[in-house]
Amino acid sequence: MPIHHFAAMCLFALLVAMAMAALGQRSGFQRLRYAIWSFALFILIGVGIAWAMYPFSR
Amino acid sequence: MNESPAPETIIVPVPTETVAAKPRPRMLRASFSFAGLGVAILAWALPGLGHLVLGRWRRALTFFVSVGGLAIGGYLMRGNVFPEHATDAFGRLGFFADAGTGIFYYLSRFFEKAGPDVSRALGDDGTRFVAAAGIVNLLSAFDAYEIAAGRRR
Numbered sequence: 001m002p003i004h005h006f007a008a009m010c011l012f013a014l015l016v017a018m019a020m021a022a023l024g025q026r027s028g029f030q031r032l033r034y035a036i037w038s039f040a041l042f043i044l045i046g047v048g049i050a051w052a053m054y055p056f057s058r
Numbered sequence: 059m060n061e062s063p064a065p066e067t068i069i070v071p072v073p074t075e076t077v078a079a080k081p082r083p084r085m086l087r088a089s090f091s092f093a094g095l096g097v098a099i100l101a102w103a104l105p106g107l108g109h110l111v112l113g114r115w116r117r118a119l120t121f122f123v124s125v126g127g128l129a130i131g132g133y134l135m136r137g138n139v140f141p142e143h144a145t146d147a148f149g150r151l152g153f154f155a156d157a158g159t160g161i162f163y164y165l166s167r168f169f170e171k172a173g174p175d176v177s178r179a180l181g182d183d184g185t186r187f188v189a190a191a192g193i194v195n196l197l198s199a200f201d202a203y204e205i206a207a208g209r210r211r
Contacts (some may be wrong), residue, residue: 003065003135008183012190018126019194022117023201026211 013042091207103160105195108202123199123204128191129162133169137184138176152185158192 020034101108106122109115133139140152157163166188175181204210 003180005179005183008131008135008180008187012183012187015124015127015131015191016194018120019198022120022124023197028116045180 009046013039017042019032026046089207091203094203094206097206098199100205101199102158104197105160105162105198108199109117109205112202112205114205117201121195125159125191125195125198126162126185128194129159129165130169132184132187132191133166135184136170136178136181137186137188138174139163139170139188140165140183152189155192156190158196159188160195162191170185195204 017035017039020038021031025031025034060083097111099108100111101121105125106118106120108210109118109121138152140149140156142153142157144150144153147158156166160209173187
């Protein structure tokens, strides 16, 4: 299945953020906010780590 | 007849006020719940089913989509699925994580007919997807147990 590496990371972040929000928060609005926040952090930290590893990739 | 005198009894006053005033520490009892165990097994076998039985259909749908999406995504990326007869500790841990997906563990043969391919980076990602699906489902089973035991809303 042709899927880009970044798309795979986004899919992983979305699905895990959904589950974490459902586990950690009880009310609907808090759950949505938590899911969006953790999704954004997943992507930001993932891209940050990728850039930090870039000098060692070649 | 020479009688010996009765021994003296010493009465020590106990400060009852101070004893009563001290708040007793609340004991936390971890009582086992058989209903919770049944719900947790259902939640493990089919992701979301435990929460559905408890009437939490939104959470049930969230866990089903999350665990199912991670597991099927991992299979389509041709991630490695650890067999039950693993010999080393890493393989056993991998099997424990993968088996956490419940019914999705047995669907791996259906979605991954060509077998795993971890020679590419995406195949390695798929392995992590399946393991993450199992861990998320085990956490959801613990959550369902806590709700059924009355410790969580």
